[in-house]
Amino acid sequence: MTQVFDQPPEGIQKAPHEPRMLAAGYQVALREVGFSDVHDKESLMMAMLRGLALTDNFGHNWDALYDVLTDPEARQAKLGLLLRDFEYFCQRHPQLSAELERVMLDAQRDAAKHGRQLWLLSEELESDPGNW
Template identity: 60%
Template sequence: MINVFSAPPQGIQTAPHDPRIVAAGYQVSVREIDLSNVRDKEGLMLAVLRGLALTESFGRNWDALYDVLTDPQSRPTRFAVVLCDYEHFRKRNKNLGAELEAVLLDAQRDAARQGRSLWLLAEEPASDPRAW
């Protein structure tokens, strides 16, 4: 299996096991956004604020999210966002998930135009071994 960080970012990709450890070897900074308890846009923006370690001045809207992800002053040149519990989030929040994905993919394309890399990684919770 090819390491996700050995190639340019391409859409929302499956996160490797232990993404922080893998990313460190490729000099990629990683932040995680926990989507497991998100039920609405307000909750999503709060999860983004926490996950990206933003200040309270974060505008909590789509434009503000795009700006944060594409601002070379606030993000490293090689940056990954791990979307924790992404598939479940998408199933629970179809419209909100589609809006989030559009903003993330636009930011990824803009970062690439700037010569920067923005990986978008979907991570699912570990399956419960008792379910086996």
């Protein structure tokens, strides 16, 4: 059975079952970014700051996020972003999520050009969206 980490990253993919254990087995550094509390660009940037373990000097803008995701000195050659509650975030904030997707996919393409890998893995919370 082919696993997500057997193939080069391609777009935003559904997270596999037990993504943390699987990533560890493939020596992929996995960072988790939660979107359940994101309601605007500032809270999105704060979620990225926490999830990527960035310092407070992170620029809180699209260019800064792109730079962080593509910086070979700050990121491992094999990096996975576990995007928790991402689909629901996209439904709630289509314009903001479209901008974020553009940045992440550009970073993914840039990583591939430089022999690096950036997986973007969408993982939904187990709760019923009707209760949010």
